[in-house]
Amino acid sequence: QRRQKVITDDDRILYLMDEISRGARRLYDARVARIGLNQTQWRIIGQLLRDPALTQAEIAKKLELESATIGQAVAGLCARGLMERVRAKKDRRAWQLILTERLDDLLPELRGSADRLHDLLWRDIAADEKRTLRDILERVSENLDQLRAEAE
Secondary structure (H helix, E strand, C coil): CHHHHHCCHHHHHHHHHHHHHHHHHHHHHHHHHCCCCCHHHHHHHHHHHHCCCCEHHHHHHHHCCCHHHHHHHHHHHHHCCCEEEEECCCCCCCEEEEECHHHHCCHHHHHHHHHHHHHHHCCCCCHHHHHHHHHHHHHHHHHHHHHHHHHC
16 A cells, blocks of 8 residues: 555656657667667767767767767767767867768668657647647756756
8 A cells, every 4th residue: 555655646757758768769779770870879960960069978978878888889980981080179188079971861761760750659649739748848857957957
């Protein structure tokens, strides 16, 4: 009886968010593995598409991965000509990652894989429901950012 009350609806929401995120990543992994990208690689590409100014260390921090893991993934992307690694102008100790034109050839396939996954995930969910969910999640994210800042 008491154990049932330990897990709250708020806990269940966080569990659902985590399960959805992990499940969607696994499905996308399978789709992009066909073009030779692993999860770390496509997540690095995604971070750089969102913010091209990020350094390798900043991406490692955002993805919560070890620098060696990121370094191996970046080396693979560089070997395929999808990315270049140069010393950052703002901090010569840091690596700036630059997406190359060769990546542009893969972007339609990456976008298409994401779109097909979204079609399945958002089936039977109206656009206004998605907007409401996005707005709520953005506010939760802002609250989390504030908590992180206060903890530093």
